[in-house]
Amino acid sequence: MTRHDPATGSSKSRAGLRFSSGLLAFAVFLVDVLTPLEGAVAVLYVVAILLAARTSRRNDIIVAAATCVILTMTAYVLSHDLKSIASPALRALVSLAAIGITTLLALQNQAATSRLAAQARLLNLSHDMIFARDRRGVITFWNKTAEQTYGWPAEDAIGRVADDLLQTVYPDRRDLIESVLLEAGRWEGRVEQRTKAGTALTVDARWALQRDHLGRPVGVLETHTDVTDREAAHAALVQSERRYRRMFDASRIGVLEEDWSGLRAALNSLEPGEAGLRDYLVQNPDFVRYARGLARITDANPALQRMAGASSSSAFIENVDRLLGADDRSFLGGLLAFAEGEPFYEGETDLVRLDGGKVPVLFTITFPPEPGGDRNVLAFVMDITERKQSQDALLAAQAELAHAARVATLGELSASIAHEVNQPLAAIVTSGEAGLRWLRRDVPDLNEVTATIDHVVAEGRRAGEIVTRIRTFLKKRSPQQDILQISEIIDEAALLVGRELAKDDVVLTIEVEPGLPPVRGDRIQLQQVLVNLLVNAGQAMSGQSGPRIVTLGAGSVAGERLAITVQDTGPGIAPGDLPRLFDAFFSTKNGGMGMGLAICRTTVEAHGGQLSAESVPGSGATFRLTLPYSQEHTTP
Incomplete structure (x- = not known):
């Protein structure tokens, strides 16, 4: 099956018209020369010119006209005497005038047709759907975009009523829109139409009224822009905005x-x-x-x-x-x-x-x-006001529980406390008695008396410091964030538990790395953590026949955090108990409350640190406490 080439067909059509025009001109020439007809036979040349004009080529019209003029003059010369001017000459002039007028009109028509064709080509290049209709609504022009969008080719659309073909739905009454068009000469609005496939389109329509030279309306040029997708996007945007506003307000x-x-x-x-x-x-x-x-x-x-x-x-x-x-x-x-x-x-x-x-x-x-x-x-x-209040209440309850734990701890350490206090008291009594003896001598030795009194004062101050430290440990107060040297905290905790550990033959070894930077925290809370861990370590080795050693160490971790370890040589922690070790109310001791380690972990985390435990059954347990160094004293 061969395809039809429009350009080739058009070229063949023009060649046929040229041939027909030339053949007709030659036939008229023969009739004019060979027949005795006296009429203006040469007028028939206009038919040849009109045939040439159908090629829509300016040059074809000019060539045909020139040929007809030459043939007219040649026929006149061959058929008539040039010495006298009579009616044949007049007929020849009429023929020439007819040829000239026809040529002029043909050229004008060809120029107008060219302009209209150019305009039609421009309309076909438009991305909008464009069609023209007469006053009755019948379509007279239908551009390429209209064909592609609506689905009807031009030959099917031309001659149909536009409103019926496109099933147009207007935003207002049709007669009111028509009256606006007639009054203003233009109308713009949004209409709904349907394609050949039945798809609904939303288009922006722009109408322009066409008038003749007398000002009478003769037709309408309609330009339509498909805004279906834009309208859908706008509707979706509006819906999204409304949904967002509802969520925003609610x-x-x-x-x-x-x-x-x-x-x-x-x-x-x-x-x-x-x-x-x-x-x-x-x-x-x-x-x-x-x-x-x-x-x-x-x-x-x-x-x-x-x-x-x-x-x-x-x-x-x-x-x-x-x-x-x-x-x-x-x-x-x-x-x-x-x-x-x-x-x-x-x-x-x-x-x-x-x-x-x-x-x-x-x-x-x-x-x-x-x-x-x-x-x-x-x-x-x-x-988070309510959450803050709940947190404050929780912290208050935790403080109460921690205070109760400290009281319970001091109860367990009562023997150690009594020993700590009795030592300076006994020294005071001994020094006082010695001083009295030096005074009762026949010649009192005032130097010895002074030395014994100084000893009494020193031991009294030592007893006072012990009592103050115990009262501070027992005191219920809000947490205080101070700059603390960890070595001081370790020494104070060791003094509190020293007697308790000695009672069970537990050896406490302290290994503190020198020159550790300070930490920020509450002295009493950190003391309580260390005391609790040390007491637990000692109790874990109670009744053990082997060596009972607790190692309390402190050092830096990668130079960024402080690490404190409490390591014992006891039986260790059962693997099943290790994951729950820091849970509230869980205890591995008979009669234990199960709050000590839970409070310790909460306290450490409140200081920005971490508390963990590790153990190998039979090889003791190690509790590791890490704390951040104080930013105020961190060296750059």
């Missing part, structure tokens, strides 16, 4: 919409140098305070309004500075996350209410990655 978590674009510009203008942006921000708190004022709040949901004590979101249309207290440290972390391109930042701070009160909150700031995301930063804020 959420019990506070939500802030913020604009950080000004903050981005400020960060881009910085020149942190070799130190880097992170170090620059840490070392320049003034810039951080300035940056807080650049983070603008654009909206706040009702939950956040209630949290901040506001009656409407208008109170928040400013920067976040008013919601953050002067001592806030969380914004720096959020600023660093924003500058380093992190997707979000989480933190905890106090939100300042409009009446000046503070609300403890957890927050998450999300930084959208897409362009323009700096204007759509979202902060999710959760009020």
